[in-house]
Amino acid sequence: xxxxxxxxxxxxxxxxxxxxxxxxxxxxxxxxxxxxxxxxxxxxxxxxxxxxxxxxxxxxxxxxxxxxxxxxxxxxxxxxxxxxxxxxxxxxxxxxxxxxxxxxxxxxxxxxxxxxxxxxxxxxxxxxxxxxxxxxxxxxxxxxxxxxxxxxxxxxxxxxxxxxxx
Amino acid sequence: xxxxxxxxxxxxxxxxxxxxxxxxxxxxxxxxxxxxxxxxxxxxxxxxxxxxxxxxxxxxxxxxxxxxxxxxxxxxxxxxxxxxxxxxxxxxxxxxxxxxxxxxxxxxxxxxxxxxxxxxxxxxxxxxxxxxxxxxxxxxxxxxxxxxxxxxxxxxxxxxxxxxxxxxxxxxxxxxxxxxxxxxxxxxxxxxxxxxxxxxxxxxxxxxxxxxxxxxxxxxxxxxxxxxxxxxxxxxxxxxxxxxxxxxxxxxxxxxxxxxxxxxxxxxxxxxxxxxxxxxxxxxxxxxxxxxxxxxxxxxxxxxxxxxxxxxxxxxxxxxxxxxxxxxxxxxx
Numbered sequence: 001x002x003x004x005x006x007x008x009x010x011x012x013x014x015x016x017x018x019x020x021x022x023x024x025x026x027x028x029x030x031x032x033x034x035x036x037x038x039x040x041x042x043x044x045x046x047x048x049x050x051x052x053x054x055x056x057x058x059x060x061x062x063x064x065x066x067x068x069x070x071x072x073x074x075x076x077x078x079x080x081x082x083x084x085x086x087x088x089x090x091x092x093x094x095x096x097x098x099x100x101x102x103x104x105x106x107x108x109x110x111x112x113x114x115x116x117x118x119x120x121x122x123x124x125x126x127x128x129x130x131x132x133x134x135x136x137x138x139x140x141x142x143x144x145x146x147x148x149x150x151x152x153x154x155x156x157x158x159x160x161x162x163x164x165x166x
Numbered sequence: 167x168x169x170x171x172x173x174x175x176x177x178x179x180x181x182x183x184x185x186x187x188x189x190x191x192x193x194x195x196x197x198x199x200x201x202x203x204x205x206x207x208x209x210x211x212x213x214x215x216x217x218x219x220x221x222x223x224x225x226x227x228x229x230x231x232x233x234x235x236x237x238x239x240x241x242x243x244x245x246x247x248x249x250x251x252x253x254x255x256x257x258x259x260x261x262x263x264x265x266x267x268x269x270x271x272x273x274x275x276x277x278x279x280x281x282x283x284x285x286x287x288x289x290x291x292x293x294x295x296x297x298x299x300x301x302x303x304x305x306x307x308x309x310x311x312x313x314x315x316x317x318x319x320x321x322x323x324x325x326x327x328x329x330x331x332x333x334x335x336x337x338x339x340x341x342x343x344x345x346x347x348x349x350x351x352x353x354x355x356x357x358x359x360x361x362x363x364x365x366x367x368x369x370x371x372x373x374x375x376x377x378x379x380x381x382x383x384x385x386x387x388x389x390x391x392x393x394x395x396x397x398x399x400x401x402x403x404x405x406x407x408x409x410x411x412x413x414x415x416x417x418x419x420x421x422x423x424x425x426x427x428x429x430x431x432x433x434x435x436x437x438x439x440x441x442x443x444x445x446x447x448x449x450x451x452x453x454x455x456x457x458x459x460x461x462x463x464x465x466x467x468x469x470x471x472x473x474x475x476x477x478x479x480x481x482x483x484x485x486x487x488x489x490x491x492x493x494x495x496x497x498x499x
Binding site: 031032035038054058059062065066067071077078083127128 | 287
């Protein structure tokens with residue numbers, strides 16, 4: 001595996017991620033914002049693909065783009081009583097820009113203070129078979145714990161919303 | 167040949183297959199449905215009506231591209247693209263034979279499923295962008311339905327994947343060589359019969375075919391999400407639907423019916439050379455069965471459809487996955 005990825009696809013994909021995120025924040029229509037979020041998720045999948053993490057990219061597409069954002073869109077479209085309700089107020093005052101700037105500064109300082117994580121790339125990109133073998137041997141217990149936590153969350157959500165017979 | 171040019175040519179080959187499939191499948195649907203309704207179907211344009219679809223393509227291409235004044239301009243324009251592109255992406259991992267393939271992905275089956283999971287996004291976009299009640303209802307129905315039936319579809323795929331020990335479509339087909347007990351072809355449909363039935367039901371729902379076509383429902387939603395579209399934008403949505411049918415059938419043939427293998431002759435060089443034709447024949451047989459079901463069964467209600475998936479199909483497919491994993495370990499197939 002080379003130590004660098006080629007610059008052109010990287011620039012296109014990171015540009016898509018950053019611009020998509022900005023467009024999501026700036027669009028007044030919540031449905032448009034949800035579609036921009038979807039674009040960001042797809043571009044992140046592209047970045048995974050660029051790093052030879054094919055399995056991760058496909059899971060990103062399937063879970064985040066195919067399920068999470070579809071559910072988000074579904075909920076937004078189902079709960080809007082009128083079409084005009086999709087327009088949200090956008091605060092462009094100096095105070096909000098100041099707050100955003102302060103947050104950006106804090107995040108940049110926090111990331112800058114971390115020790116430089118210079119990871120050496122492996123000799124070859126592990127395939128999906130190696131990934132699966134490792135996931136179900138060395139990381140089997142954490143995987144099971146995570147799945148049980150998710151299952152509990154699922155059952156809890158159903159119980160929470162369950163009608164009169166609860 | 168440079169890898170970029172090679173990739174471009176392979177992609178173009180996939181586009182060509184998709185377009186040819188679209189033209190052939192539309193005529194096939196009309197003829198099969200006509201047969202089931204005791205009609206003749208198209209007969210006038212060309213012998214046996216074979217040129218009818220070609221004439222229809224020209225009609226779609228020359229029609230006015232109409233946009234309702236209240237529609238959301240960009241979403242309305244973008245939606246047909248987002249419906250069409252995933253259905254095209256799903257072609258890329260398919261393999262017509264050991265050598266006839268568009269790509270060699272170790273995650274092939276997962277790639278097809280991931281592409282399929284993107285289909286509801288374009289439909290939701292079309293439903294919202296059209297700014298019409300029928301369209302939005304159709305879009306929401308399609309999204310709810312596809313999310314519900316994606317889960318049993320993925321679980322039913324797990325059985326053959328476990329048997330073959332790979333997500334690569336060619337590896338799955340090659341694991342189905344040989345015979346059981348001397349006579350029965352080693353196709354995964356036999357040990358995975360329950361899985362195949364789940365796959366067939368979920369596939370019929372994922373491609374929005376009757377009895378699960380509530381998102382289009384001509385008689386109540388007047389084609390739902392595609393209602394406001396005209397010309398080639400409508401054509402793309404239509405084409406995507408037919409290409410999804412082909413993908414589901416091809417995936418079923420790969421996973422359960424030995425792909426391009428001819429039973430009892432799966433090492434014969436002549437049979438292997440005919441692989442692509444065998445694969446297409448099996449896939450079209452699968453599509454014919456899907457059309458037969460479409461022409462026979464009445465449409466169910468949307469609440470029945472969702473309840474059937476969440477309360478019956480998903481528990482059954484979960485139990486079946488666990489059972490087949492345990493049996494596979496015990497018998498060591």
